[in-house]
Amino acid sequence: MSFVVTIDGPSAAGKSTTARAVAERLGFVYVDTGALYRAVALQVLEDGIPPDDATRIEQRVNALDLDLSGSPAQPHVWLEGRDVAREIRTPAVSELASRLATLPVVRRRLVEIQRGLAERGPLVAEGRDLGTVVFPDADVKIFLDADLDTRALRRHRELQARGIATRLEEVRADLERRDHRDQTRETSPLKAPEGAIHVDTSGLDIEQQVEAVIETVRSHPRAPEARAAGG
Secondary structure (H helix, E strand, O other), X not given: OXXXXXXXXXXXXXXXXHHHHHHHHHOOEEEEHHHHHHHHHHHHHHHOOOOOOHHHHHHHHXXXXXXXXXXXXXXXXXXXXXXXXXXXXXXXXXXXXHHHOXXXXXXXXXXXXXXXXXXXXXXXXXXXXXXXXXXXXXXXXXXXXXXXXXXXXXXXXXXXXXXXXXXXXXXXXXXXXXXXXXXXXXXXXXXXXXXXXXXXOOOOOHHHHHHHHHHHHHOOOOOXXXXXXXX
């Protein structure tokens, strides 16, 4: 397996933005695992499959053509041959993705896909169970967190920037529900991986978050020198 950096943490802790920037600066492959779950959710919505129909969902996800490509700055999410990178960023898809992520059949299939991506070279992957389940032997494990109010404000601003109207109170309540669901699910619950470096992003800006992760990566004895030096 190539050199792997995992960044885990709850929703809106800054994982995606930080992981993209770290991957771009170090020349690593960027893996947004949340995008994979969102793509599955989009397909389930389009197929009209009830979210509690585990049998049909298992059949669909096992046959699904799903892949990631592109650069950290312009990632592509390929679902049945079409790029759905923009379509998967709606509140409805996000909510369903969180529900589907509790299903072992979905997690098992996506873990296979995620591990396959590690063959493409050194990578930075972000999600909720990467350092604990997907890549338990990752070279560098980071756990990003922030207080609920900070995360709610970030997500609210993100949705507004995309033209999605929503109230801050609704966003905060949605994050609370997702936190509870992620932390209490039977399969791969959200928790800090053993040996992970904890980074509280509540009082940090993006550049500070990125620098904290890059410093940790570059200090690892196995860090790919050529790629890091070229970042």
